[in-house]
Amino acid sequence: MASILYAEDEFTNRKLIEIQLQRANLNCDLACNGEEAWEMFQNGDYKLIILDRYMPKMNGDELARKIKQVRPDIPLIAITSDDSDVKQLREAGFSEIFIKPLHGREYITLIRQYLED
Numbered sequence: 001m002a003s004i005l006y007a008e009d010e011f012t013n014r015k016l017i018e019i020q021l022q023r024a025n026l027n028c029d030l031a032c033n034g035e036e037a038w039e040m041f042q043n044g045d046y047k048l049i050i051l052d053r054y055m056p057k058m059n060g061d062e063l064a065r066k067i068k069q070v071r072p073d074i075p076l077i078a079i080t081s082d083d084s085d086v087k088q089l090r091e092a093g094f095s096e097i098f099i100k101p102l103h104g105r106e107y108i109t110l111i112r113q114y115l116e117d
Contacts (some may be wrong), residue, residue: 003047003115004028007037007063008079009055017050017102024108026115034058041067046074048114053080053089061092068093075114 004021006028008014014030021028029044031037035057041049049067051060064076078085078094079102089097096110 004050004111005031005037005040005044005046005048006050007031007034007055007060008052009033010052013052013100020104020108021111024112026108026111034060034063038063038066041070048075048077048111050077050079050111051094053078053082053085061089061094064089064092064094075117077110077114 004026006014006017008017008030009032014032018028018030029040031040034055037051038058051063053060060078064078067074067076075095076093077096077098078089079098079100080089081100083099086097095114098107
């Protein structure tokens with residue numbers, strides 16, 4: 001079982017993150033929308049969840065609120081291309097917020113910190 005759940009609707013972004021995580025020897029389950037991520041979350045035991053802000057079927061902040069109702073202790077990382085989303089994402093329960101484009105080393109370092117806690 002993977003320790004990370006990553007939800008991203010854009011195929012290219014999803015693939016890039018998957019490659020970065022594999023190179024860092026981090027196991028990750030991938031979801032292509034919020035609904036799929038919610039189903040995977042309910043059937044998994046993840047240590048960290050990474051969500052894109054804008055996704056079909058259920059956006060990242062809506063999904064974060066649902067997850068926090070079930071597991072308030074789980075760290076959530078948001079990924080967005082719009083830095084004006086930060087306040088709303090914090091209110092939804094995200095621990096960290098990354099603004100696209102992502103910088104690999106910084107991103108992987110932060111993920112490792114959350115997995116070690």
